[in-house]
Structure formats: C-alpha cells, structure tokens
Amino acid sequence: MREIGHFIGGKHVKGASGRTGDVFQPMTGEVIARVALATAAEVRAAVENAKAAQPGWAATNPQRRARVMFKFLELIQKEYDQLAELLAREHGKTIGDARGDIQRGLEVVEFACGVPHLMKGEYTDGAGPGIDLYSMRQPLGVVAGITPFNFPAMIPLWKCAPAIACGNAFVLKPSERDPGVPMRIAELFLEAGLPAGIFNVVNGDKVAVDAILDDPDIRAVGFVGSTPIAEYVFTRGTAHGKRVQAFGGAKNHMIVMPDADMDQVVDALVGAGYGSAGERCMAISVAVPVGKKTADNLVDRLIPRVESLKIGPSTSTDADFGPLITKQHLEKVLGYVETGVKEGAKLRVDGRGFKMQGYENGFYMGGCLFDEVKPEMKIYKDEIFGPVLSVVRAADYQEALELPNKNEYGNGVAIFTRDGDAARDFASKVDVGMVGVNFAIPVPLAYYTFGGWKRSMFGDLNQHGPDSVRFYTKTKTITSRWPSGIKDGAEFVIPTMK
Numbered sequence: 001m002r003e004i005g006h007f008i009g010g011k012h013v014k015g016a017s018g019r020t021g022d023v024f025q026p027m028t029g030e031v032i033a034r035v036a037l038a039t040a041a042e043v044r045a046a047v048e049n050a051k052a053a054q055p056g057w058a059a060t061n062p063q064r065r066a067r068v069m070f071k072f073l074e075l076i077q078k079e080y081d082q083l084a085e086l087l088a089r090e091h092g093k094t095i096g097d098a099r100g101d102i103q104r105g106l107e108v109v110e111f112a113c114g115v116p117h118l119m120k121g122e123y124t125d126g127a128g129p130g131i132d133l134y135s136m137r138q139p140l141g142v143v144a145g146i147t148p149f150n151f152p153a154m155i156p157l158w159k160c161a162p163a164i165a166c167g168n169a170f171v172l173k174p175s176e177r178d179p180g181v182p183m184r185i186a187e188l189f190l191e192a193g194l195p196a197g198i199f200n201v202v203n204g205d206k207v208a209v210d211a212i213l214d215d216p217d218i219r220a221v222g223f224v225g226s227t228p229i230a231e232y233v234f235t236r237g238t239a240h241g242k243r244v245q246a247f248g249g250a251k252n253h254m255i256v257m258p259d260a261d262m263d264q265v266v267d268a269l270v271g272a273g274y275g276s277a278g279e280r281c282m283a284i285s286v287a288v289p290v291g292k293k294t295a296d297n298l299v300d301r302l303i304p305r306v307e308s309l310k311i312g313p314s315t316s317t318d319a320d321f322g323p324l325i326t327k328q329h330l331e332k333v334l335g336y337v338e339t340g341v342k343e344g345a346k347l348r349v350d351g352r353g354f355k356m357q358g359y360e361n362g363f364y365m366g367g368c369l370f371d372e373v374k375p376e377m378k379i380y381k382d383e384i385f386g387p388v389l390s391v392v393r394a395a396d397y398q399e400a401l402e403l404p405n406k407n408e409y410g411n412g413v414a415i416f417t418r419d420g421d422a423a424r425d426f427a428s429k430v431d432v433g434m435v436g437v438n439f440a441i442p443v444p445l446a447y448y449t450f451g452g453w454k455r456s457m458f459g460d461l462n463q464h465g466p467d468s469v470r471f472y473t474k475t476k477t478i479t480s481r482w483p484s485g486i487k488d489g490a491e492f493v494i495p496t497m498k
Helices: 040-059 062-078 080-091 095-112 154-165 180-191 206-214 227-239 262-278 292-307 327-343 397-406 420-429 466-471
Strands: 002-004 006-008 011-013 020-025 030-036 123-128 131-139 142-146 169-173 199-201 218-224 243-247 252-256 284-289 346-349 368-371 388-391 412-416 434-437 473-481
Touching: 006 040, 006 180, 020 080, 030 080, 040 131, 040 142, 040 169, 040 199, 040 206, 062 080, 062 095, 062 154, 062 180, 080 095, 080 180, 095 154, 142 154, 142 206, 154 169, 154 180, 154 218, 154 466, 169 206, 180 199, 206 218, 206 227, 218 227, 227 243, 252 262, 252 397, 262 284, 262 292, 262 388, 262 412, 284 292, 284 397, 292 346, 292 368, 292 388, 327 346, 327 388, 397 420, 412 420, 420 434, 466 473
Parallel strands: 002 030, 142 169, 142 218, 169 199, 218 243, 252 284, 252 412, 284 388, 368 388, 412 434
Antiparallel strands: 006 011, 006 199, 020 030, 123 131, 131 473, 346 368
16 A cells, blocks of 8 residues: 655655555546655645755745756656656546646746746836835745645646745645646656755645644745635634635536537537536536527537436546546535436436446446526525536527626636627626636736635635736835935934925
C-alpha cells in the first residue's frame, strides 16, 4: 500500500499524526494509497520552512525566478502522460480529461513566466519641485492554497505559479482524495531549481485548514471548494488579518434562444453537462430553452444523446466520462436524483441503474436528464456536482434572464443565439462573473482573470491573470527628494503640490 506523507523543506516527510485517509481508485473502488492527515504542528513546520526560504527567493531577480518556471514547464511536459494517468486513477476522470486538467494549469504557469513585466512599478520624474514619485510591487511573504479534488493539477498550479513567480513562498493543502499529482508537482519544482522550502505540501483535513487560516505568518490564502466552506475560509482567514480569495459553488445556466443552432446547442450541453461526470464548478447544470417549441425540440434531441453517453474506466481513451470521486459522493448525487423525482420533475433519462461490466465496485452512474424543473425545487437550487442536467423552461427571454440573475450563485453562464442584439443585451445584464456567447464553458484564458459573483466568490480579487499578481503582492510607494530640492525650515502643514 502506497503511503503518502507531506513535502516540507524540499523533502518527503512521513505523517506524524497517526491519522490517515484512504485514496481510492474510483474506477475499481479499491483503496490504492493512504494519505497522512497533518497536525497543526506539521502545518507550522511547513510555514517555518517557507518563512526561512522566502527572503532569499524574494531577493532573486524576477527574470531568474521566471527561468525556474520555464524549466518546470519543460519537466512537466516530459512526463505529461504519466501525470495524466496518475491523475485519472486517483480522480476518476478520463485520460483525455486529465490531460486537459494539466494543460489548463500549465497555461497559468506560462503566464507566470511573464510576471517580471507585470511586477513593474510606476515612476514619475519631477512630480513636484525636486521630487520624484515611484511605486514597486513586493511579495507578501508566505502564502497558502487550499484546493479541491476535482482539478488536482489545474487549481494548485493556478494558485502557486503566480504566487511563487512574484517572490512568495507557498504552502499547498490539496484535497486528500487525490494528492498524488500535487506531490509530484512539488518534486518537479525542486528539480526545476526552486529552492527547498519555497513550495511545501501538507496533506490533511479540517485540522490542516484551520491551522493555515490561523497561522500568523501566512499572509494570504486562496481557496476553491463548496460555498459553505468558502464562506468559512473567508470569514476565519480575514478575521486573522489575511487576504483571502475563496471560490465557492455554482449553478451554471445555458440560455437557448429559439434562433440558436440546435445541433451546436445539443453538442455543447452534452459536453458541458456531463464531461468529467459533472464534477466541475463550470459545468452547465441547467438548460433554459426559451419557448415551448424550443424546449420540446431540445429535450427530444437530448434524450437519445444522453442515453448513448459512453461511460468507461478512467483509463479509457474513448469514454465520455468516468466514475465519480468516491462512493459517498456517488450516493449523494443519486440521492439528488431521487429527490428530483419526488419533487415532480420529469426524469427523461435515468442513469441510476448503470453498472460498469468488469468494474462493478467502481463509483459509476449514467447520465440523468430532468425536464420541467422548477426554480423552487432542491435539484435546481443546490449544486449537485454530478452527471445530472436539469431543463427549466422559460416562456420568453426576460424570464430566462431572470433565472441566473435571481440564483444565489454567479459563477458562469452561457447564451446560445444567432442574434447579436440578444447576446449583447444578455452579456450586459446578466449578474454572473463569466459569460459565454455560443460558448458553453466560458473559462477565461490564463492572461484574463477567473472569478464568479455573488455566493460563488468571497473576496475582491480573482484567480490568475493580472488579479493574481495584485493578490500575491503589496504596493509600496516612494516619494523621493534630494538635498538640492529641499528648502530651509520646517513645514507643519501636509505636503501638497500647489
């Protein structure tokens, strides 16, 4: 049985708590590893290593820090296939999806290679009589990331790459459900030339999370997970004087206008709703066709497509999606389907009875499709995080627009239409942070920022893009005057440029 500890100070460290968690292989249901669950003292050891190493890293010029990022990119590309296989086996997503997970993370590493440009300050010569004014960006010190199971490569890289490139030391607490890839990332960073102690991994549960949130030497925390935990992380972290960006849940809608290309719509919905078994914060979980004719046409087209979805083991090269992450999560999703039936929604495709031949103990279910879902239903209100798509019918465009606007979440949304006026009006008026126009999963590229609104995000700076540099640095402004410009005599009023 593989034992996974922590990575502290450039070394693998065995867990000292005596507590462990099981790491499953979702496609078979087998336990393939045990991961140590850190104590507060182990978290503190990681912070102390990071604190000791950070000044030297901050003093390394930005271009040399960027070279480490370039080398890391080179190393991770060399073992792309091995990493994707490890990720798929621990998470359950298919190999192809695992490769996408890694690639979207690497795109932020590529962005971080350009951080020297983004850390440039401002300078004004002659701002006043003999006075020069300039600003500089400096790293915060030790920062941390608490990341979820559903993207074990992408989100840790989204957090750590900009932070490290800006000169900070980083403590990562990944999900204890699939820790293998984050641990390998730590090894590759060290091999790329990152000094020991700049990137540390502590595996754990709430004990480790609370230790991070309470530690006085951690200046900022980035989190991705469910909304209740995001709110908890934000509240507790900010109470201890930290910067916090905490990203929560989602209920992403796709508005389907009567003039939309229906072939394109169905393809987009099937991919965005059922890819990665729906375990994505940007998954489309609600389709909103406008008008009865549009709705009937959409549902008629969706039923055979959902029925024909190919579910397979994580190692499959042609499966549409694989198993869910754990048996407990599978049971939770199945419970939501049962609730939807009881609430009166029409279950047009029922994937609850699916069994994978040869993998009967794996955590599989088929795709489920609900029609005539109402906004007051639990399956509409809650983030299910599984292969379940709900169709909520809207009589007109205004009713369709009000659905995402009234929803408590505001992560992503999409509209499919051929009408430029409708698309422009929707993009302007919808109360959601990321909008797709004929684009189902509107995750911005790495040089833009990723972030939702309302209860999908707590904090005021987003992930990756320019916001990540702002989040992981502090601005210092210097007003400089040399003796030749100084008049004799004390000044007792506030300086002005009058």
